[in-house]
Amino acid sequence: MISKETTVSAPYHGLKVLDLSQGIAGPYCAMILQQNGAEVIKVEPPTGDWSRGIGHAPEGMSALAISYNLGKQSICIDGRSEQGLALMRTLALQADIVIESFRPGVMAKLGLSYAALSKEKPGLVYVSVSAFGPDGPYAERPGSDSTLQAMSGMMVVNRDSHGTPRKVGILLIDVATGIYAAQATGTALYRRATQGTGTHVEISLLECAAAVQGGAIVDETLGGGRVAQPLSVPAGTFATQDGHVNVTSLHDRMFVGLCKALGKDEWIADARFASAAERFSHAAEINGALEAIFPGQPTAYWLDALSKHGVVCGKVAGYADFLADPQVMQQAIFQQSDQGGLGHVPMPRIPGVAHGATARSSPSPRKGEHTCRVLAELGLDETEIQALLASGVVLSRDPAAA
Structure with missing residues (x-):
């Protein structure tokens, strides 16, 4: 952990990330990069990231939308149009890192795959997050945290006293996948710095579900399939x-x-x-x-x-x-993040990141909140921006465009 007194430059300062992912795993990976200094542009479809509709969600600001998108800029693009795809391609080619979470093959159809983009930008670090990996009998299946908890043995390990399998009450595999993806992105950036080459990082919920349960799986194997016993007694x-x-x-x-x-x-x-x-x-x-x-x-x-x-x-x-525990408070584990009209929410800092980084970050964005700003930074003038808004290629929540 970086000490409270130490002043250092954020390690990813100057890096640009294009976050095309939705849900939790990909967005959390991007947020970890942001908390370490990267600039993150989040591209959302007209309906918004699907996580915006989960649970209590005033103005599309669900707990998931807030917790895994802190500090990002949101631009809303209709990728079904040629103009929309062209904008996404331009943004991708200006980024150091692209993160996506579509099913295998979707990005290739859109012309936004690693193979397509790396031809023009060989140093690109491209992160693909999927449920089951790029190939195999399940590659085209949809999958979620619950799906992987069920099939990986996690629900069985968490069974109740009657032997009934139970889901772990938090989105553990999604969150772990985001962490593994951020770690793999860091190694890809090191490879680029030392060898000058980009990388296609492929991370699946499936492999992460296995990784977080490695010890329990080995324990069952060593025991010849017997019911797992506690690691110690009592x-x-x-x-x-x-x-x-x-x-x-x-x-x-x-x-x-x-x-x-x-x-x-x-x-x-x-x-x-x-x-x-x-x-x-x-x-x-x-x-x-x-x-x-x-x-x-x-x-x-x-x-x-x-x-x-x-x-x-x-x-x-x-x-x-x-939240009120004295050790938690002493270590400044949670920092209050101002989410505008929603008030302040307690956000746990990313472990290892300098104290105060979370509090200094801008709020998690509303859908399309920064559309006009991002387009202007791409070099589009006001007339071009208004034309895109009028055609529905982009949507904006910018006060200036309202």
Whole structure:
């Protein structure tokens, strides 16, 4: 993490990104680049990025539209017209990085593929985000975070006590794909800087779903397909007098600390609990004892007692408590982002990015908010811009064009 006192130039300052993607993964990749200093132009169709219509969305500003598009400029282009495609091509050829999330083959039909654009701009870094990858029996299928949670084993790993598979409640695979895409973009930029060549980066939700679950998949393989067991015993969530606490005993020394914190010193010399393997064999007894002990004191008591003895633990908290947590506040994890008429929203900073970058970024854009500005920067005069607006090739929410 860059310290609060350090003043550095943003590493991607001067880079231009054309974000043709929609949803979460591609836009989040572009936002990570923006938070590191890149200029990002987001191209949206006349209907807007589909994420604008998910959940509560005043003025098309859903939580997804805000959370994954901070600091971008939005231009609205009808890509069904020749003029619209020509504008998109011009923007692409002026960019260092192009990000798209269409199904394989769509960009080639539009004349905006990596193969087509790199002929004129060999140093282009081109990022394609798809559900299942560029080829194979599923390549043409639509896919989403939920689809990949279902087929990758994640819902089975997250099954309830009755064995019913459950979806993880956040868009984990989408977000992870955006992070992997940004990482791969960074390596492509390094290749361009050292070797002078562009790259076609291809990232799929499928491969990212596998990557984030690598440890669990290996664990099941080593166990010959047996039902996955906890990584250690005890490791779980227990009710306290006023809430819940999550406790994990990672190794023998930590188990000794747990025994001391719980007042169960007799367990330390008990041969049945002397090793991880033995504790697995007696998991029901250990967990049953913890379920009886923890309700005797409030959560704060247990956090203090367990921490003093070096036991990994944490209060089970909601988002409001998380935002107000003193460690979270000390580390400035969240920064208030002014979203215009929607007020301020807490935005988590991109890990590793200098403190304050999120707060200094412009708000996430309304659909077509910067259309006129982007066109003017392309060199179009007012007459040409108004003609494009009148023909419906572009749409604008610019106050000057309203």
